[in-house]
Amino acid sequence: MINDSTSLNRCLAFGVAVALVGCGTVNSVSTRSTTADSAVPHVKQVNDAIDNLFLKAREVRLAPAKSGLLEAQVDVANDDFRVRRFMYRFDWLDAAGGVIESRLSAWDSAIVESGGSTTIRGIAPTRDAVDFRLQVRASDR
Amino acid sequence: MSVFSATSLTLGLATSVLPMGCGSQPKYVEPGGSEAIMTVGDVDPREIERVSLVMLRSMMKEGAFSRGESNPPIVMLEAVVNDTASEFDGQAITAAIFEELTNSGTAKVMMIEGPNISERARREAVNRFKETGQEPPDPDFALKMRVTSVRRSAGSTKLYTFYFRMELVHQSGPNLGIAAWSKQESIGKQGEKGTIGF
Numbered sequence: 261m262i263n264d265s266t267s268l269n270r271c272l273a274f275g276v277a278v279a280l281v282g283c284g285t286v287n288s289v290s291t292r293s294t295t296a297d298s299a300v301p302h303v304k305q306v307n308d309a310i311d312n313l314f315l316k317a318r319e320v321r322l323a324p325a326k327s328g329l330l331e332a333q334v335d336v337a338n339d340d341f342r343v344r345r346f347m348y349r350f351d352w353l354d355a356a357g358g359v360i361e362s363r364l365s366a367w368d369s370a371i372v373e374s375g376g377s378t379t380i381r382g383i384a385p386t387r388d389a390v391d392f393r394l395q396v397r398a399s400d401r
Numbered sequence: 402m403s404v405f406s407a408t409s410l411t412l413g414l415a416t417s418v419l420p421m422g423c424g425s426q427p428k429y430v431e432p433g434g435s436e437a438i439m440t441v442g443d444v445d446p447r448e449i450e451r452v453s454l455v456m457l458r459s460m461m462k463e464g465a466f467s468r469g470e471s472n473p474p475i476v477m478l479e480a481v482v483n484d485t486a487s488e489f490d491g492q493a494i495t496a497a498i499f500e501e502l503t504n505s506g507t508a509k510v511m512m513i514e515g516p517n518i519s520e521r522a523r524r525e526a527v528n529r530f531k532e533t534g535q536e537p538p539d540p541d542f543a544l545k546m547r548v549t550s551v552r553r554s555a556g557s558t559k560l561y562t563f564y565f566r567m568e569l570v571h572q573s574g575p576n577l578g579i580a581a582w583s584k585q586e587s588i589g590k591q592g593e594k595g596t597i598g599f
Contacts, residue, residue: 326464362501363500
C-alpha cells in the first residue's frame with residue numbers, strides 16, 4: 261500500500277515536471293529586493309492598462325540614459341500558463357503636455373514566456389521630453 | 402426531379418455567395434501593426450518598421466553621435482547591403498533613421514543611395530561646395546547596414562532568421578575606421594505560409 265502510494269506520487273511528480281517542461285514555463289529569481297532609485301509610482305496605472313492581457317507590471321523606471329535622453333523601462337511579468345504576445349508604444353510628452361512627434365513612437369512587439377518577465381523600453385526623441393504615455397494591445401504573433 | 406433542381410440551385414447559390422462573404426475588402430492598415438500581412442520567407446514592412454525602431458532606439462540611447470568631431474556630427478548614410486533572397490526596400494530603414502536624426506537635430510545626414518556610390522556622391526558634394534567657394538565638410542561617421550538570413554526546415558514548417566547588423570564607423574579624427582556604435586537585431590519567422598490579421 262505504501263509502495264503503491266509512493267509510486268503514484270512519483271508518477272504525479274514526473275507528470276507535473278513533464279507538463280511544466282512541455283509548457284516552457286520559466287522560473288524566475290532576482291537578487292534585488294528593493295525598488296530601483298529611478299522607479300516611479302505608476303505601477304498601478306500600468307497594471308490597469310495591461311491587466312486584460314493577463315500581464316503584471318512589476319516596476320516602472322524613468323531616468324536619463326547615457327545620451328542624456330530620458331529612458332522609460334517597464335518590467336512586465338507573465339504569471340499565466342500561456343506564452344503572451346503583445347504590442348506596445350511609448351509616446352513622449354513635453355513640459356507643456358504636447359506629444360512629440362517621432363519615429364521612436366512606433367508600435368513594437370514583445371513576447372513573455374509563461375512564468376517569465378521582460379522589460380519594455382522607450383527612449384525619448386529629444387531632451388524636451390519629460391513624461392511618457394504607454395499604449396498596449398494584444399497580439400497573437 | 403424538381404426537388405433535386407431546387408437543392409442544386411440552393412447549393413450553387415450558396416457556393417457562389419460564400420467566397421464573396423469570405424473575401425476581405427481593402428482597407429488602410431498600419432505597416433508595423435498586427436493587422437498587416439506577415440509572410441514566412443520575406444522581410445515584411447512590419448519588420449522594416451521594427452528594425453528601424455530598434456536601431457534608432459539603441460543609437461539614441463547610447464549617444465553614439467556625441468562621439469564625433471563636430472556637433473552635430475555629419476553622418477554619411479551608406480546603402481543597405483542585402484545578402485538575403487528576400488527583395489525588400491532597405492532604404493526604407495535608412496530613410497526612417499535619416500528622418501529622425503535630421504528632424505531631431507541629432508546629426509546632419511548625407512543621404513547616399515545605391516551600392517558603391519559613396520565616392521561619386523562625395524565628388525558631387527565637393528563640386529557643389531566648389532561652386533560656392535566653400536570647403537566640403539568631412540563626414541564624422543558612416544552608417545553601414547547589412548542584412549543576412551538563415552533558412553531551416555522541418556517537414557513543411559520553415560524557419561527563416563534574418564540578421565540586421567548596423568554600425569556607425571568614425572570617418573575622421575583619431576578614431577578613423579573604428580566603430581562608435583554597433584547593433585544586431587535578429588528576427589525569426591516560422592510557419593508554413595503567411596497570415597493576415599490577428
